[in-house]
Structure formats: C-alpha cells, structure tokens
Amino acid sequence: MAANDNCERSILDSYLASLRKNRYAYQLGLELASRFVDARGGEVSHNKADNLTTLKLGKDTAFVFQPYPDIDRFYYEL
Secondary structure: OOHHHHOOOOHHHHHHHHHHHOOOOHHHHHHHHHHHHHHOOOEEEEEOOOOEEEEEEOOEEEEEEOOOOOOOOOEEEO
16 A cells, blocks of 8 residues: 555545546636636636646645647646
C-alpha cells in the first residue's frame, strides 16, 4: 500500500477526478472545473501559449490540459 492510500482526497481532487472518470470532453470539463473553483473563492488562470489552465483552491493547485489536439478528453495533474 502506498503512503498516500490512507490520505483523503481534497475537494478539488475529488471533483476533477469525477470529471475525468466520467470522460468529459476537454472544453466542457474545463468550464465545469473553472466554475467549481470560482464558486468556492478559488483562482483560475489561463495560459493560452501553453494551453494550460491553473486552478487553485485552498492549498491545492491543479493543472488542466489537453495533451494532444486529437484527444478531446479532460486531463489534470494535482
């Protein structure tokens, strides 16, 4: 068992994981995730040059991206 297996997921991680699990398209997943963070007083910033969106909520920071233009799925790293 990995050390992190006993840790609870943050609210941001849980929400983003549910979007990913439900196979949301990139743009819709990004829009929903951004609204989620905004509604909870977090920060959303877009870097168009890198096609990367940063979501900050509490102590967590997530990076939302589309790894390849032909894969229309929501991806993130926390």
